[in-house]
Amino acid sequence: MSDFRLGDVIDDHCIKCRRITNHAIVSLVNSAPAKVRCRTCYHDHDYRHEQAPPSKKDLKKQELFNEVLASAVPAPVDGGDLVDAAHAEESSKSKKAKARSKKA
Incomplete structure (x- = not known):
C-alpha cells in the first residue's frame, strides 16, 4: 500500500454519478483515505474502496x-x-x- 497524501487522485465509486470516477482525498485516518471528493460532481463522501453499494432491490x-x-x-x-x-x-x-x- 502506497502512502496517500491530501489531494491525491484515486478511483472510487461515486453515489451521485453512480460509477467509478476520479476522486481527490479530502481526509486521512491512519494514512488511509477516509473522505474523498468526486472530481466530476464535487460530492464529498466516505471512501468506498471502489465498491458500489448493493442496490435496495x-x-x-x-x-x-x-x-x-x-x-x-x-x-x-x-x-x-x-x-x-x-x-x-x-x-x-x-x-x-x-x-x-x-x-x-
Whole structure:
C-alpha cells in the first residue's frame, strides 16, 4: 500500500454519478483515505474502496430469501425414514376417511 497524501487522485465509486470516477482525498485516518471528493460532481463522501453499494432491490431479495430459509422446516437427521413411513400411513388413512365422508 502506497502512502496517500491530501489531494491525491484515486478511483472510487461515486453515489451521485453512480460509477467509478476520479476522486481527490479530502481526509486521512491512519494514512488511509477516509473522505474523498468526486472530481466530476464535487460530492464529498466516505471512501468506498471502489465498491458500489448493493442496490435496495438486491437487499430486499436477500431479506425475503433469508425469511423463507428461516421459516423452512429442517430435514430430520436420524430415523427420518421411519417417521416418513408412519406419516405416510396416517395420511393415506385420513384421505380414505375423508373420501368416505364425502360420498355419504
